[in-house]
Amino acid sequence: MTLAKLDLAAEVDKIFADLGVAADKYKGGTLAVRSPISGTEIGRLPEVTAADAKKAIDAAHEAFLEWRLVPAPKRGELIRLLGEELRSAKAALGRLVSIEVGKVTSEGLGEVQEMIDICDFAVGLSRQLYGLTIATERSEHRMMETWHPLGVIGIISAFNFPVAVWSWNSALAIVCGNSTVWKPSEKTPLTALATQAIFDKALARYIANGGSAPKNLSTLLIGGRDIGEALVDHEKVPLVSATGSTRMGREVGPKLAQRFARSILELGGNNAAIVTPTADLDLTLRGVAFAAMGTAGQRCTTLRRLFVHDSVYDALVPRLAKAYQSVTIGSPLTEGNLVGPLIDRQAFDKMQAALQASKAAGGKVVGGERVLDAEATDAYYVRPAIVEMPRQTDTVKEETFAPILYVMKYSTFDEALALHNDVPQGLSSSIFTNDMREAETFVSARGSDCGIANVNIGPSGAEIGGAFGGEKETGGGRESGSDAWRAYMRRATNTLNYGRTLPLAQGVKFDIE
Incomplete structure (x- = not known):
């Protein structure tokens, strides 16, 4: 069934009837x-x-x-x-x-x-x-x-x-x-x-x-x-x-x-991940793709910034771009679609403005175009975008609630940490590494400054048992x-006195006779 022919109002009627609304x-x-x-x-x-x-x-x-x-x-x-x-x-x-x-x-x-x-x-x-x-x-x-x-x-x-x-x-x-x-x-x-x-x-x-x-x-x-x-x-x-x-x-x-x-x-989140030289790239690819594209980029924990060590950049980013081009986009009610629609036209316009600003700053954009517009003129489906940036610009530092992943190279671990923390938002974060020192540093006081800091798992999602939130901004x-x-x-x-005396300041006396 095409998007235009979906009778969603009738589905809502049935759901509310079942719930007694x-x-x-x-x-x-x-x-x-x-x-x-x-x-x-x-x-x-x-x-x-x-x-x-x-x-x-x-x-x-x-x-x-x-x-x-x-x-x-x-x-x-x-x-x-x-x-x-x-x-x-x-x-x-x-x-x-x-x-x-x-x-x-x-x-x-x-x-x-x-x-x-x-x-x-x-x-x-x-x-x-x-x-x-x-x-x-x-x-x-x-x-x-x-x-x-x-x-x-x-x-x-x-x-x-x-x-x-x-x-x-x-x-x-x-x-x-x-x-x-x-x-x-x-x-x-x-x-x-x-x-x-x-x-x-x-x-x-x-x-x-x-x-x-x-x-x-x-x-x-x-x-x-x-x-x-x-x-x-x-x-x-x-x-x-x-x-x-x-x-x-x-x-x-x-x-x-x-x-x-x-x-x-x-x-705000504007969450980031760091990919180090020792990272398992297959694990990283799956973790990054899901965290960046899931829910059409409309999670507060969506991955939006990716810092990749220059030694593994060329091995990871082309594979990631290929995954982006192959992802299925369409009605979220259809089995097999990973990416559904943006919430409305306003979200689409903000996404396009961010992509234009990124291009003007020297960014290389793959994806980001509207799709299925002929099938549903009043719905806004987009292909998730990867933007290779020469540096972390003001546009990158401002969270856009849409599926845009900014990718940047780094050379040293300290440089990556500094870039990671150089935004006002601070909800969730992650690092992909098999180096114990890097992993422990990332979750230490001088590491990620976010409320959630993960190792070898993306920033999106949070379990009920852990306290969620805590942005630095x-x-x-x-x-x-x-x-x-x-x-x-x-x-x-509360202080409870179960004795028969009351401690007073030295020298203080009362006549209670």
């Missing part, structure tokens, strides 16, 4: 949603107003006041049920991710699997919100730390991971005793609606099984920029986790800081695994 939730509204697969409209959602958003946040705060009193392991039971509901809905939600974002089928399903995995992680975490017992200098006293929930957690997500980002934040926030308010990207509200419906099913089961939970524990707000601003500005939202562009982060961060609220900002913040849960809580230090 009423038609008036995604039809007849003011926010039009188009699938990047064909460019056709697949939904038109009602939007909330800023005033509605403020009321919803107030209601979420009331929910927090009640939910924080529920023991953490019982909060974990809700997330366990959410994981079960996600397992049941995995095929439907994964398909919807592919339709709304343009991810190939395996990546749409993989995103839902991340949601399931973080639920499993959070369930275990609900019994491990540990504090320390601290040695005290005072006799017959005990000092310890305890952790308490923050309140309403605001979540602002981007189009490229429309549901996984919500789950990383919500699963942890809810087991920690918080409520959540979610403002999804205007480009991907359908998957958000589906996710909220799945959460509501889990909540209904939790209550039916005897659990106690308030209304408005998880709130979805569909709308534009003004809704995000209402979330950032509301005094009852002590933490906002925002994923998106660095431009958005520069606006959100200062606003939160102005009212002393916390932020978790997961923004923003001061970052961490989501998902490890001790990321602490960001959603506040720490209190």
